[in-house]
Amino acid sequence: MRHSNHTAIGRWTRVLVASAMGVTLATVVLSPSAGASGSSAPGVTSTGISIGATVPLTGPAAPGYDEIAPAMNAVFGWVDAHGGVDGRKISYNYLDDGYNPANTATLTRKLVLQDNVFATVGSLGTPTQAAVQGFLNSQKVPQLFVESGCNCWSNPKFPESFGWQPPYTVEGKVLGAYIKAHFAGEKVGYLSQGDEFGQDFIKGMDMEIPSASVVSRQTYDASTLAGPLSNQVAALKAAGAQVVAMATIPAATALAMLPAAAIGYQPQYVISNVGADAPTVGPLLSSFTQKGGGTAAQAKATAGLLNGVITDSYFAPESDVTNPWVKVETKLLTDYAPSLYAKSGLDGNTQYGIALGLTFVQALQAAGKNLTRAALISAIEGSGKKFVTPGFVPLSYSSSVHYGFQGLEVVKLSTTAPPAVTPSGSWIGGIAVSPVETTNVGSGPVVKYTGRTSTPPAKLASTS
Amino acid sequence: MTQPGPADHALDNISWLWRLRLPTQPLLRHLIFALCGVGILYLLTSLLSPYNDYEVGEIALYVIALAGLSLLTGMNGQISLGNGAFMAVGAYTMALLMTHTQLNFIVELLAAIGAAAVMGLLIGIPATRLKGPYLAGMTLLFALALPPIADKWSTTFGGDQGLTTTVPNAPGNINPEEWLAWIQIIGALITLVLLANLIQSRFGRSFRAVRDDEIAASLTGIHVARTKVLAFVISAGCAGLAGGFLGLSTGVVNTGEFPLTLSIQLLAAMVLGGTGSLMGMLWGAVLLVYLPQWSTSLSGYFNLGSGASAYLATIIFGAVLIVVMIAAPTGIQGGLRWTWRHISGSMSRPGAVIPPVSELPGGQSPHVPMR
Numbered sequence: 001m002r003h004s005n006h007t008a009i010g011r012w013t014r015v016l017v018a019s020a021m022g023v024t025l026a027t028v029v030l031s032p033s034a035g036a037s038g039s040s041a042p043g044v045t046s047t048g049i050s051i052g053a054t055v056p057l058t059g060p061a062a063p064g065y066d067e068i069a070p071a072m073n074a075v076f077g078w079v080d081a082h083g084g085v086d087g088r089k090i091s092y093n094y095l096d097d098g099y100n101p102a103n104t105a106t107l108t109r110k111l112v113l114q115d116n117v118f119a120t121v122g123s124l125g126t127p128t129q130a131a132v133q134g135f136l137n138s139q140k141v142p143q144l145f146v147e148s149g150c151n152c153w154s155n156p157k158f159p160e161s162f163g164w165q166p167p168y169t170v171e172g173k174v175l176g177a178y179i180k181a182h183f184a185g186e187k188v189g190y191l192s193q194g195d196e197f198g199q200d201f202i203k204g205m206d207m208e209i210p211s212a213s214v215v216s217r218q219t220y221d222a223s224t225l226a227g228p229l230s231n232q233v234a235a236l237k238a239a240g241a242q243v244v245a246m247a248t249i250p251a252a253t254a255l256a257m258l259p260a261a262a263i264g265y266q267p268q269y270v271i272s273n274v275g276a277d278a279p280t281v282g283p284l285l286s287s288f289t290q291k292g293g294g295t296a297a298q299a300k301a302t303a304g305l306l307n308g309v310i311t312d313s314y315f316a317p318e319s320d321v322t323n324p325w326v327k328v329e330t331k332l333l334t335d336y337a338p339s340l341y342a343k344s345g346l347d348g349n350t351q352y353g354i355a356l357g358l359t360f361v362q363a364l365q366a367a368g369k370n371l372t373r374a375a376l377i378s379a380i381e382g383s384g385k386k387f388v389t390p391g392f393v394p395l396s397y398s399s400s401v402h403y404g405f406q407g408l409e410v411v412k413l414s415t416t417a418p419p420a421v422t423p424s425g426s427w428i429g430g431i432a433v434s435p436v437e438t439t440n441v442g443s444g445p446v447v448k449y450t451g452r453t454s455t456p457p458a459k460l461a462s463t464s
Numbered sequence: 465m466t467q468p469g470p471a472d473h474a475l476d477n478i479s480w481l482w483r484l485r486l487p488t489q490p491l492l493r494h495l496i497f498a499l500c501g502v503g504i505l506y507l508l509t510s511l512l513s514p515y516n517d518y519e520v521g522e523i524a525l526y527v528i529a530l531a532g533l534s535l536l537t538g539m540n541g542q543i544s545l546g547n548g549a550f551m552a553v554g555a556y557t558m559a560l561l562m563t564h565t566q567l568n569f570i571v572e573l574l575a576a577i578g579a580a581a582v583m584g585l586l587i588g589i590p591a592t593r594l595k596g597p598y599l600a601g602m603t604l605l606f607a608l609a610l611p612p613i614a615d616k617w618s619t620t621f622g623g624d625q626g627l628t629t630t631v632p633n634a635p636g637n638i639n640p641e642e643w644l645a646w647i648q649i650i651g652a653l654i655t656l657v658l659l660a661n662l663i664q665s666r667f668g669r670s671f672r673a674v675r676d677d678e679i680a681a682s683l684t685g686i687h688v689a690r691t692k693v694l695a696f697v698i699s700a701g702c703a704g705l706a707g708g709f710l711g712l713s714t715g716v717v718n719t720g721e722f723p724l725t726l727s728i729q730l731l732a733a734m735v736l737g738g739t740g741s742l743m744g745m746l747w748g749a750v751l752l753v754y755l756p757q758w759s760t761s762l763s764g765y766f767n768l769g770s771g772a773s774a775y776l777a778t779i780i781f782g783a784v785l786i787v788v789m790i791a792a793p794t795g796i797q798g799g800l801r802w803t804w805r806h807i808s809g810s811m812s813r814p815g816a817v818i819p820p821v822s823e824l825p826g827g828q829s830p831h832v833p834m835r
Contacts, residue, residue: 058775101626102721103756105714106522110757113515113641130625131716138640152625194615196624221612 041372043118047084049364049371050091052111053123054104054132055147057096064250064280064349065124068147069094070340071353072122075361077336078460085364086371093117099124101131108132112141119144119376121360122164122353126150126196133158142373144363144380145356145404149274150196151441154402160373162380162397164356164404166314168197168247168272169441171408172204175270175312177446178410178434179243180208183268189216189241191232191256193248201247201272208446215239225252228259237265244268248275254284257305258292269309276311277348278413278427279318279420306428307415312408315355315390318346319420319429325390328456329354345422355390359404362387388454392436403441407449410434490664491657498653505649514641518713519753521645524652525709526749530734531659531742532702537731538740539663540695541675543596546587546603547703548727549610552719554580554704555711556614559627569632573651573708580704581697588696592689607727611719626718629711648709655702656742662698663742671695732781736788737795744797755781 043050055069056062069092076090084090093115097103104125111117112135119142123129126148133152136143137160145164146153149171153163179188188209192198198219206214216239218232233256236244244267246253253275260266275281285306286299294302316323321330329351333341344350364371366379366387384397393407409432417429436449455461509517533547554576561572587606591599614621621627634643662668670691673681682688711717733752738744759777792799 100720100723101716101718102710102714102726105716106518109515109518109641113518114513127624127626127718127720131714131718131721134628134630134715150625195618199618199623221615 041118042116044088044371047088048091049085049088050093050115050117051119051121051360052108052115052117053092053094053120054097054107054111054128055094055122055124056099057094059098059100061099061125064277064347065147067340067344067347067349068124068353068356069122070337071333071350072357072360074332074335074337074340075354075357078332079361081336082459085361086369088364088371090361090364092121094122097125097128099128101128104128105131105135108135112136112139117141118371119373121145122147122356124148126152133161136160140373142376145359147352147356149200151200156400160377162402162404164359164395165352166273166405166408167403167441168200169204169207170403170406170439171272171312172201172247173207173439173446174204174408174437175245175272175310175410176205176208177437178310179205179245179270180210183243186213186242186268187215187240188213188243188245189218189236189239189267190214191218191220191229191236191244191246191248193252194219194221197249197274198247202245204441205245207443215241220248220252222249222252225249225255227255229256230259232256233260233265234263236260236267237263242267243270245270246275247272250275250277250280250284253281254288258285258288258302261302261305271309271311273312273314273348273408276306276309276413278306278429279345279347279422279424280349282306282427283424303427304415306413309413310433311411311413311430313411313430313432314392314405314408315351316392317411317420317430318348318351318422319418319427321418324456324461326351328460329390342423345424347420347422351390358389359387359395362389388457390454390456392453393438393449393451394454406440407436407438409436490661494657494660498657501653502649509642509645509649514639517639517641517645521641521648521709522713522753523746523749524645524648525706525713526730526733526752527652527745528655528709529703529706529730530737530745530748530752531655532699532706533730533734534737534740534742534745535659535663535671535702536695536699537734539668539671539675540692542591542692542695543600543731544603544696544699545600545724545727545731546606547699547730548722548724549603549607550580550583550700550703551707551710551726552610552614552717552722553583553700554707555717555721556621556627557704558708559622559629559711559717560620562629563627573705576708577701577704580707581701584697584700584703585693587700588693591696592692604724604727607724611722614719622718624718624720626716626721628716629714631712644712647712651705651709655705659698659702660742667691667694729781732785735795736785738797738799739795741795741797744795747796751781751784755784 053069055065057066073092076092079085080089093111095107095111097107108120111120120136121144123143124147129143129146129148130152133143137158140160143161145162147165148163149165149168150163151167151169153161155161190202190205192202216236218235220229220232229252246256246269248256248271253271257269282303285302289299289302290296316325318326320326326346330346332354333346333350340350363376363380366383367376380397381399384395387395389395391405392409393405395404396406397404411430412433413428413430415428417431419426419429436453437446438449439446505520509520512520529547529551533544536542536544557579558572558576561567561575587603591602594602615623631640631644631647634640670681670686673684673686674688674691678688710721714721729752733748734745736751737746737748756777759780762776788796792802
């Protein structure tokens with residue numbers, strides 16, 4: 001027994017020595033290969049451009065937001081049908097991250113390291129995209145037009161990152177200035193989501209509204225949002241708030257308005273663009289009412305609570321069917337994303353996707369035939385202000401500003417406006433109650449926009 | 465619920481080791497296994513693309529988390545739905561230290577383990593009074609309560625964006641994904657060696673004794689409550705390290721990374737791999753990392769919508785869980801062990817080896833009480 005044990009150790013010593021030698025040999029043979037960025041433009045060939053994104057297609061953030069990437073694809077479909085950009089067709093690979101940053105990190109690495117995408121375009125979410133901002137910038141992969149109003153996309157430390165929609169602080173400032181001008185002396189209460197979205201929005205509000213008029217500041221937690229926000233609403237009512245400014249996601253808007261209506265509290269609502277899209281919030285109001293035991297008639301009636309709500313918009317509302325951009329958007333969806341159009345119609349999210357897709361196509365055009373990542377970035381910084389989009393104001397890109405739109409108009413939802421008609425029904429439309437106004441995330445004043453508003457290029461307007 | 469782990473087959477193990485001439489001293493044997501693992505994984509990561517390296521690193525970090533859970537549930541019979549939250553504790557600890565100090569990152573990882581272990585102690589003490597679904601409920605509450613805390617003090621914890629983490633620069637021109645994978649693999653191997661030794665030590669025997677019968681265990685002089693708390697602390701420490709590694713992989717630490725589903729997935733992956741087994745956790749981790757991808761390609765193949773693909777992953781996970789539980793109640797590792805024993809048994813000459821005590825399907829020893 002002793003003897004066999006001894007030989008066992010001896011054999012293992014030999015195995016160890018052998019494997020150590022193997023490892024050493026392998027080190028020599030497989031000397032580390034050169035860095036990943038060998039070719040001038042990964043994802044670009046003479047006939048195609050491969051881009052990617054991560055978006056929530058499932059989970060709590062998916063409803064509504066899952067329409068944006070397919071709507072962008074409608075634009076790319078149109079571009080491909082018309083010969084592509086410089087002969088290159090756009091292949092858009094959007095993956096579902098379920099709004100979980102850990103998934104975003106993995107999938108983004110798959111897109112960049114394995115699928116070799118040229119850029120990420122239109123990825124959604126603050127926590128999710130913040131997770132890959134460092135990685136994408138270290139790999140010099142453009143992180144374009146992040147679907148989030150966080151102030152974090154315009155940061156000199158991250159030159160590859162670009163925001164697109166108005167920063168929440170800009171939204172808060174414009175709406176705050178409107179409250180100060182039109183509801184002077186009235187008591188104001190806040191209801192905001194307890195994260196960056198809510199904080200940035202309220203920060204903007206506080207820059208405009210005198211702190212003495214703010215009587216109550218309520219928050220809710222998005223991750224545990226399950227039932228009516230009765231406590232917050234009761235507190236706002238008790239404080240006597242006559243104007244309630246809300247930085248809420250669509251579900252939270254509905255979960256605040258319903259208990260308020262139940263206790264006979266009817267303040268003037270001023271709601272962030274994110275939480276006031278009538279074709280999204282209307283059905284939620286109805287379905288929550290029905291789940292709470294309401295009749296079908298009551299459910300239908302609750303959508304009327306949106307009448308009189310003040311919100312904002314950075315492009316023409318979908319209900320404005322005579323607007324040339326709305327016509328183009330509808331046409332693009334019916335021709336190049338018919339199944340999406342049958343499901344969602346033209347609403348805030350599909351509009352958003354089309355406008356974002358148009359922005360990216362023009363960035364490619366501006367970058368020219370010799371397409372590289374560096375050329376794309378400098379094209380956006382150099383020509384971004386000239387891109388033609390449905391936005392009321394031009395994009396504000398420059399070498400130091402990576403925010404997109406910084407101009408909005410204040411909109412009132414009203415039964416007198418033409419309704420927004422989508423497959424889910426007919427929803428209250430909006431009418432502008434202010435001129436288009438611009439400002440920045442800093443201390444800049446809210447000023448009236450005096451420039452032109454773009455119209456669709458003839459090719460896009462006349463095309464099929 | 466509890467299944468016998470590898471050490472329940474001590475007798476089989478020894479005869480098997482004799483046949484392969486492996487040393488019988490646990491520490492030496494485990495170190496040899498670990499060194500072989502290092503060699504194989506070194507070759508693997510050198511040959512693989514950076515993205516595959518990244519995936520190997522992810523597998524390594526889930527192995528750590530699952531091994532800790534396996535110790536708690538498989539060896540000690542306590543169910544936790546809070547290990548995802550322990551991961552968050554570790555990740556935030558590491559990220560906070562990275563943000564505010566210039567400490568060596570190994571120190572930061574050790575602090576992550578320490579902080580999670582302390583949290584494990586705090587949760588473990590009241591948990592000794594609870595069993596089964598009540599214990600699961602309490603740990604679930606912990607997992608639910610943690611994210612709002614990070615949201616509430618958003619200036620400290622970075623809010624939605626979270627806190628960024630940095631991997632120390634790779635030596636030479638090793639690419640960063642391979643370097644990170646290496647850090648995570650070495651962490652996983654150290655964890656496995658330590659846990660494997662622990663399981664075969666006096667503590668491991670106490671864990672199993674408490675799992676099988678608390679009264680009998682206390683009659684033999686084992687301090688039941690202390691043993692249960694210790695299992696919680698070790699399990700939480702493992703989760704803390706895994707959380708730190710997840711933070712390194714992701715590049716940022718925020719609450720979105722640690723949803724409740726993470727804790728539930730860990731539990732399911734542990735059962736799939738083989739509750740109580742350490743090797744089995746490798747299979748569980750592989751499934752955690754690759755199953756979502758496989759299901760995406762599957763749904764692409766069948767031309768399902770991109771929305772359907774995400775639900776497909778959950779459906780497949782559930783289906784695999786059911787199939788494995790029917791075919792191999794001790795998980796994938798149990799099934800493999802059973803198969804291996806049959807193959808090696810039929811190949812060996814009759815009479816050359818003492819037949820193992822438990823030649824039963826699923827590798828269950830008859831002397832372990834089933835519950």
